[in-house]
Amino acid sequence: MSDFGDSLGPLGYAELGQALSASSREGFTGELRVSGRPGGTFHLRDGLVVAAESPGAPGATVLLLRSGRLTGEQWAELVREAGGAPWPAAALIAHGHAGAAQLRVICVMALHDAAFAMAAGPVDGWERAAGGEPLAPVAVGEPPTRMMQDVGRKLTALAALPYPVRPDRERPRPAARHHARVTELQQELLGHADGRRTARDLAFRTGRAVYTVTVEMGRMLARGLLECAETPTPVAVRIPPQVRVVSHRRPPPQPPRPPEQTGPPVSLPRRTPGASGITEALTPRKHGASWKGFFRLRNGSAK
Structure with missing residues (x-):
């Protein structure tokens, strides 16, 4: 399972696994904020992951609304009825838009998909912070080791x-x-x-x-x-060194040093009285609707 990075490029799987394992051993409760591309946030309770969201994966709200079970107007009305709660689970169940089991499945799907999205991209660093109640938590938390094993299987299937x-x-x-x-x-x-x-x-x-x-x-x-x-070939850009190095972050790449000059210094010709001086200019060279079907389609995996 260690060779998926060869075909997919550098991934953040290892760094993410280490950060979550440390949080699990310490029984951490709060947020594990991951910076990277796309990055995201894990919500832990007593060392177990109860929710995760990332800009790289659709959250529970998107998965529910795109299922076609309710419209945006109906969703807004349920949120108002729930006093502004971003995840009005009780109202969804009371109005018959979804069952309790169906909502649990959506929350688990969103959690695992966010974890996959974060692991499939580079991770620059992470930090812990106190956090409030997550958007759509699962009732029983996921052990980080088991969750990352699932992510590793997905990355292996993708690389194959x-x-x-x-x-x-x-x-x-x-x-x-x-x-x-x-x-x-x-x-x-x-x-x-x-x-x-x-x-x-x-x-x-x-x-x-x-x-x-x-x-x-x-x-x-x-x-x-x-x-x-x-895909066009990217243009190499020299990045200056950063002044600060944040803990748990990789140090930025240092630009190569210019080659040392070994010959005598080159000086411009001096203008003498009566001479015309430099007559040539240097210019740069130009180069030229059933729930069963919904969950089957949305939780597929590579065989």
């Missing part, structure tokens, strides 16, 4: 695909011509892929788990249903 992708890397578009039969999820992704959206963008757009969308995108690229435009 013929076309490994990352949630924030590839921006595919539908292939010019294809006559293959597609599933409902594949048809949905074909309708939203436009060459500018990543798997993360498509997950938010469709209300699916980012892991599910990322795996399906890799399969569709391998089958020729999707294609990626040629």
Whole structure:
């Protein structure tokens, strides 16, 4: 399971696992705030993870609203009825929009998907902080070790695909011509892929788990249903050293030192009386609706 980074690039899986393991051993209660791309926050209670959210994965609210069980107006009314609570679980159940078991499944899905999104990107650092009640907590907390084992299996399955992708890397578009039969999820992704959206963008757009969308995108690229435009070569930029180094953060890369000059110093020609001086200029060179179906589709995994 240690080779998924070879095909997916550097990941934050190891750093994340270490931070969560330390918090679990100490029975930490509060927030573990992870900085990186995309980063996010874990909420722990007595060393167990009860919730997680990340800008790299749809949260419980997005998963619920995209299921089509209720409209945005109905959601706003439930929030008002619950006194402004961001996750009006009791009101959802009372009005028949969802059952208690269904809401628990959504919360667990959101937690695991956020953990996957954070581990699938680089982690720059982390810090602990006191925190309040999370948005959509699970009733029974997840042991961090078991949760990260699940994340590791997902990363391994993703790296084993013929076309490994990352949630924030590839921006595919539908292939010019294809006559293959597609599933409902594949048809949905074909309708939203436009060459500018990543798997993360498509997950938010469709209300699916980012892991599910990322795996399906890799399969569709391998089958020729999707294609990626040629990625331009990035331009190297020299980054100056940072003055401060924050604890639990990797030190910033240092720029290479310029080569030492070994020959005699070069001086400009001195202008003498009566001479015209320098006559040439140096210019830069130019270069040229049932719940059963909803949970089956949104919690898929690579086989």
